[in-house]
Amino acid sequence: MADKMSDLPKLNKDEKKVFSIVKEFSTKKSNFTIDELTKYCKQNTKFSNKKIYSILKDFINKKIIIEENLFNKSQILDIQERYKIYDYISKNPGMEYNALHEKFKLHPKVFKWHIEMLKNFGYIREKSYLFYKIYYHKYFPKENEIRIFIMRDPDIYRIYLLLMNQQLDPESLSKILDIKLSLIKFYLNKMVDAGIIKYENGKTFSINKEKQDFFKNYFDLKIPNNLKERLLDFNELKKLLYLILMKKETGIMIYQYNFIESNIDADLVSGFLTAIQQFGSELNKKACSISKITYKGFEINIEDGNWARAALILDGKSSDSLNKRLSSFISFYENEYKEHFAQWTGDISIFHDSKLIIEDFFSPKSENEKSLIDNGNIGAVNILKDENKNKNQIN
Amino acid sequence: MEFLTEKEKRYTINKSLEEFSEIKNRINELNVSDVYKQLMFEEFQRVPKEKSLAILKKIIEDEPLNIKKIKINELIRQFDELYTAQNWNEAIKLLEIILELAIKEYYEIIFDKLYLKYEKLKLKLKRNVI
Numbered sequence: 001m002a003d004k005m006s007d008l009p010k011l012n013k014d015e016k017k018v019f020s021i022v023k024e025f026s027t028k029k030s031n032f033t034i035d036e037l038t039k040y041c042k043q044n045t046k047f048s049n050k051k052i053y054s055i056l057k058d059f060i061n062k063k064i065i066i067e068e069n070l071f072n073k074s075q076i077l078d079i080q081e082r083y084k085i086y087d088y089i090s091k092n093p094g095m096e097y098n099a100l101h102e103k104f105k106l107h108p109k110v111f112k113w114h115i116e117m118l119k120n121f122g123y124i125r126e127k128s129y130l131f132y133k134i135y136y137h138k139y140f141p142k143e144n145e146i147r148i149f150i151m152r153d154p155d156i157y158r159i160y161l162l163l164m165n166q167q168l169d170p171e172s173l174s175k176i177l178d179i180k181l182s183l184i185k186f187y188l189n190k191m192v193d194a195g196i197i198k199y200e201n202g203k204t205f206s207i208n209k210e211k212q213d214f215f216k217n218y219f220d221l222k223i224p225n226n227l228k229e230r231l232l233d234f235n236e237l238k239k240l241l242y243l244i245l246m247k248k249e250t251g252i253m254i255y256q257y258n259f260i261e262s263n264i265d266a267d268l269v270s271g272f273l274t275a276i277q278q279f280g281s282e283l284n285k286k287a288c289s290i291s292k293i294t295y296k297g298f299e300i301n302i303e304d305g306n307w308a309r310a311a312l313i314l315d316g317k318s319s320d321s322l323n324k325r326l327s328s329f330i331s332f333y334e335n336e337y338k339e340h341f342a343q344w345t346g347d348i349s350i351f352h353d354s355k356l357i358i359e360d361f362f363s364p365k366s367e368n369e370k371s372l373i374d375n376g377n378i379g380a381v382n383i384l385k386d387e388n389k390n391k392n393q394i395n
Numbered sequence: 396m397e398f399l400t401e402k403e404k405r406y407t408i409n410k411s412l413e414e415f416s417e418i419k420n421r422i423n424e425l426n427v428s429d430v431y432k433q434l435m436f437e438e439f440q441r442v443p444k445e446k447s448l449a450i451l452k453k454i455i456e457d458e459p460l461n462i463k464k465i466k467i468n469e470l471i472r473q474f475d476e477l478y479t480a481q482n483w484n485e486a487i488k489l490l491e492i493i494l495e496l497a498i499k500e501y502y503e504i505i506f507d508k509l510y511l512k513y514e515k516l517k518l519k520l521k522r523n524v525i
Contacts, residue, residue, distance in 0.1 A: 026408040030443075035402055060406070068407045075441070079434065109425045109454055113435060116450045130492045131465060182510045186494060189517070 009062045017045060018055045022065060031068045076121045081106065082114040089124050090137040093218065094148035097133040144214060147194045151215060155179060156187050156196075160207060160215075161223045162231060163197055167204040176227075176234045176364045226366040234364035239316040241298075243358055245333070245351070246270040248309040252346070255354040259362070264313070273302065273311055292318075305330040307341040321370065328373050329361045415440065421451040467496055467505065478512070487516045 011019060018041055025032065025040045034056055041052045059065045077083045085104060089095065095103075101111050115135070118124045125136045127145050134149050150156055159173055170188055174181040188205060191197045197205045215221060223231075240259040244266045246252060251274025256266035276293065293300040301312045303326045310330045312318070334341060336357060340350050361373065409415075422435050439447040470493050477486035490513050497506040 022408060031405045031407045033402060033405055037406070063409055065406045066409045068405045075438075079438075107427050107431070109427050110431050112454045113431075113450070116453050117438070120446060120450055130495050182507055183498070186498075186506075186510060186513070189513075 009064065014047065014051070015055055015058070018047070018052065019059070019064065021045065022056075022059070037065075073121050076117055076123065079114070082117065085111075085114050086118055086123055089118075089135045093136040093140045094134055094145065094152055096149070096152075097135070099152075100135065147196055147211065148215075148218060150190055150194050150196065151219060153187070155183075156191060157219065158227060159184070159187055159191065160196065161221065161227060163205055163207045164212075164221060165223055165228070165231060166235075167200055167206045169204045172234065176230050178363065226368065229366040230364040233321075233366070233370070236319060236322065237362060237364060239314045239318075239322075240312065240362060241315055242266070242269075242311075242313040243362070244269055244273075244311045244313070245354065246274070246309050246311070247344070248304055248307055250274070251309075254308070254348050255351045257355060257358045269300075269311065269313075273300070273309070277302075277309075301326055303327050303330045305334040307344075308334055308337075324374055325361060325370070329358070332361070333357055415444075418444070418447050418451065421448070421455060424455060465496060467493060467500070467502060470496070471505070471509075474509075483516055483519050487513070487520060490516060 021041050021044045022037065024044075025037060029036070034053075037056060038049060038052050041047070041056075042049060045052070047055075056065070077086060081104070085100070088103065089100070097115070100115075101108065104111060106114070115124075115126075119126050122138055125138055125140065127134045127136065127149075129146060129149060132149070134145070136145060151160065155177065158177055162168060162173065162176060168176070170181060170184045173179075173188075174184045177184070188197070192199060192205075195208055196211060198208050200206050212221070237259075242259065242264050243257040244253060244264075245255040245257075247254060251270050253266045253270040256264075258264070273293075291302050293302070297316060299314045299316070299318055301314065301318050301323060303310045303312075303323075308330060310326060310333070312322070312326050314322075333354070337351065344350075365373070418439050419436065422432050422439070425432065425435075427435075439451070442450075470489060474486060474489045474493060477489060490509060494506060494509060494513060496502070497509070
């Protein structure tokens with residue numbers, strides 16, 4: 001198709017002369033009336049007006065000169081797929097180039113063509129930030145450019161939703177979202193710098209309420225159920241102080257996990273609990289177990305397995321959900337250390353990895369994740385976590 | 396065509412015959428279907444030449460930045476130079492790029508190592524430190 005475009009019709013000597021003058025004139029003036037052109041040709045040839053008119057008329061017939069089709073900016077949006085890109089950017093400002101390209105799945109050069117046309121004719125605006133190229137509708141407020149781009153990160157969006165519900169510190173966010181602390185801190189730094197959130201008393205963070213209405217225009221700010229459940233669970237788990245694991249029959253402490261910074265004499269507690277259990281059996285004149293001890297505001301919840309006993313010490317009252325989790329934990333734990341328990345010689349170093357199991361069980365979870373644990377399927381919890389993260393991706 | 400009586404009608408040289416050849420050649424360089432070439436051709440005929448050429452140059456040469464192509468080691472080397480030269484403002488700007496890249500590309504060890512420097516730099520520059 002392209003070769004035909006450069007085919008100039010065959011011209012005679014006089015026509016060639018006039019054509020060279022027309023070309024020269026067009027470099028000075030991109031559009032002209034026939035009168036102007038005739039006058040210029042007359043000045044530069046010895047031809048009569050009549051002859052010039054005749055040649056120019058022939059040029060028009062042969063489409064060598066054409067009526068000017070003035071470029072109309074609105075025609076830029078006549079191409080349907082380009083209009084869709086424009087419409088999408090207008091409704092979703094702050095999208096970066098690769099994400100947009102991924103969305104429309106066009107040939108890279110075609111996509112670039114649409115973007116460049118929209119940009120060059122003032123329909124959209126481009127901003128460079130870090131290594132990104134980010135796009136906005138022409139009227140999108142400049143002061144919110146970076147802010148909205150940052151909010152498009154799925155992890156940052158989830159942090160925002162949590163902070164909308166409750167002021168939190170980086171450590172808590174790290175636990176609820178299961179994202180490592182350094183990354184949470186990096187995100188929080190970005191959010192503070194962009195004015196999305198604020199420091200409260202130098203420890204916890206809260207959203208910048210002045211910007212909340214702005215974000216409502218572009219994001220669904222309703223916290224998804226799985227995230228809300230994790231937040232509730234986190235608040236429940238804040239009651240946990242210590243978990244002490246001991247050999248059921250002897251009361252020998254095999255592992256102690258501190259949920260808070262301060263320590264406790266676990267040997268003393270395990271000895272005390274064993275004595276209490278024996279005391280209970282003595283009273284009943286048969287083997288029995290005490291499952292709960294309360295003292296002032298504290299509770300000790302006790303769960304026995306076949307070999308091990310777990311004592312969960314809380315500041316406050318336990319819930320059915322926590323009791324269930326303690327029960328699932330002891331079953332899982334015994335199963336993991338089944339062989340060690342059967343032949344245990346008193347070496348507690350073999351229980352060194354208990355920390356990982358405890359942290360996995362007693363980290364914030366959604367209801368779905370909890371039911372998987374109740375059914376003894378802890379491996380599936382990690383798969384579910386990934387699925388939930390993907391669900392929360394922002395398009 | 397009664398062109399002598401339509402004095403106000405404005406004409407232009409047909410770019411597709413002469414000066415449009417440069418634009419046409421550039422469109423032909425693109426590895427896109429003929430349908431798109433035709434669409435581009437029709438559009439660029441109506442767009443001022445200089446603007447057409449500038450846009451085509453971008454389409455041909457300015458590939459969208461692909462972060463995978465950025466060599467993180469080279470960026471870290473540049474960052475170390477800025478850090479050694481105590482050019483804190485430039486160093487933190489580059490470090491923010493490296494950290495963002497490390498997140499996108501799952502370079503966890505690099506992220507952990509450099510995040511500590513990021514906090515130090517923020518302290519030096521007396522910015523908010525979380």
